[in-house]
Amino acid sequence: MTSMTVTAARANPPAPPGALFAGIDTHKNTHHVAIIDHVGRSVEDHEFLTTSRGYEQIVEFLSSHGAIERVGIEGTGSYGAGIARVLGLGGFTVVEVARQNRQARRLKGKSDPLDAHQAAVSVLAGTDAATPKSGDGEVESLRLLMRERHAAGKARSQTMNQIHSLLITAPEAVRSDYRALTSLKLVPILARTRPRSGIDPENIARQTLKRLAVRHVALADEIAVIDQQLDALVREVNPTLLTVGGVGVVTATTLLIAAGDNPERLTSKAAFAAMAGVAPIPASSGQRARHRLSRGGNRNANSALHRIVLLRMRHREPRTMAYFERRRAQGLTDRDIRRCLKRHIANEIFAVLTSPSPETPIGQQLRARRQQTGTPITVLAASLGVPYQRLRRLEIGTRADPQLEQLVTAALSRIAPPNTP
Template sequence: MGTDYESKISVYGGIDTHKDTHHVAVIDEHGRPLGDREFGATGAGYRKGIDYLRGFGVVVAVAVEGTGSYGAELARILRRAGMTVLEVARPDRRARRLHSKSDPLDALQAAVTALSGRGLATPKDRDGLVESMRILLTERSSARKARGAAMNQIHALLVTAPEQIRATYRNLGNVKLVAALARSRPTPGHGPEQTLRGTLKRLAVRHQQHTSDIDGIDTRLGELAAQVNPALLQLPGVGPLVASQLLVACGDNPERLSSEQQFAALCGTAPIPASSGKHQRHRLSRGGDRTANSAIHRIVLVRMSAGDTRTVDYIARRTAEGKSDREIIRCLKRFVAREVFKIIEESAASE
């Protein structure tokens, strides 16, 4: 292990995370490999990994792959142990095809990245109210997909249903259709018509249950958003869902975002140069957190449809300058990102 090394030397760690195991590599301040070893992704394995790192000297920083997935709990434990944890992006598939790939090499590369200080980010803390919001958003997403699937199945079954059944529900919108099917009393039996009526009722009841779940989640998200950042909810176009998505993008430690430009890049609203020849222009970014990008896009659309004075005036002015609708929306999204970050930054500074 590290017993042959001076206890006071500075070392850097890199960890390649997987579902069942984590591979730890250690280098000194000159980039020389000191050792690597695999540990189980369990409580005992985490403790052994920390002891292994400390056995080589003073741990300056540890770069961890996948702090948002397999390395989430590991990152929490490393922070509790007083270590500086950095998030390193996994090598892209093309780079891995061109170069050799193994867990020890990936861990070593992460350690080298920690030493160089390039391509790193501060990982999100996952131990506060924002983490609760992330969990609720995950549940809401699955409930929404399941509700949509139930409605699609109802329509698909009605398309092939006998005319008598189709005529009963033909002119009903989705809300009334679900309510009518849920109230129906199918006749027991094993024939195709009885089976169809029973299935339609169960699908409608399932749809109502998912709707109830989503409404309950939205209520809880509103309560949490009001605790975390009530000022954000006061912005035009920002509701509990949008506020939650933006706060989750920042994490429980929004101070990790050092500037509004960094926040804009995170949300995919930073302008990307797309100039060529005599044409000077920017385009929308297709990177960043797409959920946060969707939230900011929704704010812009709500302000446009609600006739927000600032938004309407800006659109009129930019349209007169010859800007396209897409370019105007891009600019509006950038403005909203700046506005949102200011509120999040002020809230973090006041804590």
């Protein structure tokens, strides 16, 4: 491919020796690379294919100009993922740059060389640049599994909707057979049916319903297998995350994907909150000081934090309910309180993502003390008025429960261990 240097840049005098920066405009089949000097003047740019050989040529092209301070890449989560990994392994400092906004493009025009040059300028200026996800570890495997799970879940929902839609318009003989069944019982019964062959509407409806039910069962089995893999991977990557109240396997996976394989790129609690879309944005003007809700950030992470809040409310987690009562007394609505809670939970999740603490032995210690006193777990749970499964999760370390820890500790302290010979 021929060089596509910006014509206006060639009129500039030769760049003085100093730091160099690069920008890459990414596409499906080609990447355009531009190199600028420390004052933003163009040095050289070129277009490469998105193949293994093309990636090698990009590395050679950048290395031939000397030390490159930083390389800005557009779309490190899509078309730029491959070259970002290659450059990272090659020792280059890679940053992700935001795409040029539409207003700037209307004023300056748009082309691959211009976009690559603008990416390099953004790196030089340090504007709209962030450390990209490395995408080379177990979290990348989690991302692939979650994409598969999302597609399977969507297909399963569509299949269930098709079954209900077909039953609405099916012949009365078919509708009457399944009218009283709920979705939970409907699918397995339809999957076990043996419709007769025939081309009349009733037989065709029964045959179609069976095929849809079999498809639904297959998709449910596929999701179950994916969930097992997700659970194993999450426990390997960050088992502490599963001990946080309200965090299950899917929620933990979503949060880990949002942080990436290199969560250290999230430099502060505020940065994580902004990334998750739960940081309030200043919207003040004149003498009016106010904040508005963020509508940006990673919406999947935002949804995960929202689910955590809802689960803690549903199970009436003591800290959550105490916070609700205190903020209600201050005049806040439940909706505003949930938004505040999401921000606080974001701080809690950030601490676990960036510096997961080793598994606490408190559950094992409580289990050992209970066994020493000879008290069955079911008896202790009944005396405390809590489900025995909740106590079991605390003992095996799969769920943190500070309130239950205090209750169990107090109860065991009142029980004397049996006399030992």
